[in-house]
Amino acid sequence: MRRVVITGMGIYSCIGKNLDEVKEALYNGKSGIGIDPIRKDMGYFSSLTGILERPDLKKLLDRRKRHCLPEQGEYAYMATVEAFKNAGIDEAFLEKNDVGILYGNDSSTSPVINAVDIIREKKNTALVGSASIFQSMNSTVTMNLSVIFKLRGINFTIAGACASGSHAIGIGYLLIKLGYQDCILCGGAQEVNPYAVGSFDGLSAFSTQEEDPRKASKPFDKKRDGLVPSGGGASLVLESYESAIKRGAPILAEVTGYGFSSNGDHISVPNVDGPRKSLQNAIKDAGISLEEIKYINAHATSTPVGDLNEAKAISEVFNGYKPYVTSTKSMTGHEMWMAGASEVIYSTLMMNNNFIAPNLNFEEPDEASSLLNIPAQRVDIEFDAFLSNSFGFGGTNSTLIVRKIKA
Structure with missing residues (x-):
């Protein structure tokens, strides 16, 4: 049984767009929760959400690759760029080694709704566009990132509801531990658009304490009244201890x-x-x-x-x-x-x-x-x-x- 270490991490979340920003937010207890007024216009009971700016990928990816990525795929891409850089993994390493990808994702709602709206209105499926299918499948993150980064190892999506990202790390850990892979990109991604969580709101799952959004999420407190939806992208490079030592990689944890x-x-x-x-x-x-x-x-x-x-x-x-x-x-x-x-x-x-x-x-x-x-x-x-x-x-x-x- 081999030891499994973390050699790289990357994060794009409502409390920071990179590791340094997130570390400072955690240290200072900074909330990333706010109000999305569009949700009230759509009939939501709660307009609370994590506030997250979508990245501009025009200078980072060509048009075809950008158009195949859904919202959560953009966050995952940004997190992965940081994780690979953090791990000291470059294009040459990815070309020479069978690096895998296991990512947690259990919906891609917005692209599905957009496609259906076009079909209903235009009565012409060709107008949906060739990139739609690659955005709308639950495996969208793994399929896109495996192409962008030329990953040639294990490649599939973990759909385990709110445990998806954790299970992705767990399965990656087992595959490396058992000797099937040396290096796997693991992570999780979540879209933040209102379409993705409408049914949750309809179940009254969300907090409605909107007076001060920063105080709405109160885990374990007696007066908690529901969760606040959020999202982003998180990537970790899992690697065998032997592989990390051999290439002189930074080891962040085991x-x-x-x-x-x-x-x-x-x-x-x-x-x-x-x-x-x-x-x-x-x-x-x-x-x-x-x-x-x-x-x-x-x-x-x-x-x-x-x-x-x-x-x-x-x-x-x-x-x-x-x-x-x-x-x-x-x-x-x-x-x-x-x-x-x-x-x-x-x-x-x-x-x-x-x-x-x-x-x-x-x-x-x-x-x-x-x-x-x-x-x-x-x-x-x-x-x-x-x-x-x-x-x-x-x-x-x-x-x-x-x-x-x-x-």
């Missing part, structure tokens, strides 16, 4: 555990048993003691039932030991298909810079969160290992354990 489970229960309401099993499986795989895990990046999306049951699962698994627990979604909102990947990046940045970002807006615990150690202010602390949870509709659960590299 992935040591991957746990997963399925609730086998309600399609949208999480339970305690599934998440608990996911945590236990990751801890077993990592061969780590509970006391070594100093920080948990919780899935906690700011929903009443979800946060409650995750807090119960964490409390039961850690059985009296209280590591710091926060949800970076208090700053970013719920980045959905991207979240499992971005939150590993957020946590790695914190681990490598000796701090834990605050769980914003945590003022009063409920019966379950009162059992956890949740800091509402930044904690300046050195720690060597963290656990990251990601759960999704259909009861899919993923837990990752990452630690500083040890010889």
